[in-house]
Amino acid sequence: MKIGPYDIEPALVLAPMAGITDKPFRVLCKRLGAGLCVSEMTASDPSVWQTRKSRLRRDHAGEPEPVSVQIAGYDPEMLADAARFNVDEGAQIIDINMGCPAKKVCKREAGSALLADEPLVARILDAVVRAVDVPVTLKIRTGPSPDRRNGETIARIAEDCGIAALAVHGRTRADRFLGQAEYDTIARIKSAVSIPVMANGDVATPEQARQVLAATGADAVMIGRAAQGRPWIFREIGHFLRTGERLPLPTRAEAGAILLGHLDDLYAFYGEHMGVRIARKHIGWYTQAHADAQSFWSAVSRVDTAAIQRRMVAEFFTLAGVAALAQAA
Incomplete structure (x- = not known):
């Protein structure tokens, strides 16, 4: 898949997720096989651009190219200004959020709420391009609600305005994350335009990725929640699509080593106080598949220093750590 001058290879994309796809996670997923990683959404409101949170979101030092930054808002001129600002800060691709179903975003008439106003969509896209x-690029859902799936119309508007690629989450705004993704709708959207289309929704295994690409005709697969605690999913899917064979799953020790590296990057990026707190959700995701995760989580979630948090994680992912937890239970 090609987006402007950039070859996205493999055609596997990390979806933008608020509070999750920060620089440490994007760099890790790139290293483990993602062809493109999109940042968590950044506000178009300039009054928040100089907050610490916003400055961290604009830190792209050392991030592998291409750097894709998602912007969110409802006002065409504010979004255009936000696009210019983020390009000046290092963004090489600008992604517009019209897919988020969160109430705090939609109540401001942003995110997927915009899909209900097709003329406004056109004004926003034209202004930013x-x-x-x-x-x-643009990320959308299939429409505002099941009785108004206007994804094909939005896709044509996007292509007419010069959008370089389109990501489609296969649910409506009203569906949020309930039910099954509508791959037939994504297929119709793909057929309606000539620009690259990324299929998003319910891809959690290599086999599902292959099935979704076949069912939709999409140019790429975008993966979100399935990468939480499993950043190696990208190399698994990439290998399967190339060879038809499954890679062995990481051993417990290998998964632990990946998590420890992730923790170190979080501490370095955010500082110890904030890094430890952000790390907790990632630790929960990495460990949730293990039978002994619950007792470990109840202990590690109370820790507030990097050294102890890191030591406990290292012990959990070794046989000695498992034995110690069993004895303590």
Whole structure:
């Protein structure tokens, strides 16, 4: 898949997820096989651009190219200004959020709420594409609600406005994350335009990725929640699509080594206080598949220093750590 001058290889994309796809996670997923990683959404409101959170979201130092930054908002000129600002800060692709179903986003008439206003969608896309000299992509859902699936119309508007690629989550705004993804709808959207289309929703295994690509005709698969605690999913899917064979799952020790590296990057990026707290959700995701995770989580979630948190994680992912937990139970 090609987005502007960038070859996205493999055609496996990490979906933007608020509070999750920060730089440490994006760099890790790139290293483990993602062809493109999209940042968590950044607000178009300039009043928040100088907060610590916003400054960290604009830190792209050392991040593998291409750097894709998602912007969110409802005002065309504010979004255009946000696009220019983020390009000046290092963004090489701008992604516009019209897919988020979260109430705090939609109540401001942003995210997937925008899909109900097709003329506004056109004004936003035209303003942002005209504002920057980098590719602009768009993430949408299939429509505002099951009785109004207008994804094909939005896709045609996007192509007419010069959008370089489109990501489609196969649910409506009203569906949030309930039910099954609508791959037939994504297939119709793909057929309606000539720009690259990324299929998103319910891809958690290599076999599902292959099935979704076949069912939708999409140019790439976008993966979100399935990568939480499993950043190696990208190399698993990439290998399977190339060879038809499954890679062995990481051993417990290998998974632990990946998590420890992730923790170190979080501490370095955020500092100890914030890094330890952000690390907790990742630790929960990495460990949830293990039978002994519950007792471990109840202990590690109370820790507030990096050294102790890291030591407990290291012990959990070794046989000695498992034995110690069993004795303590």
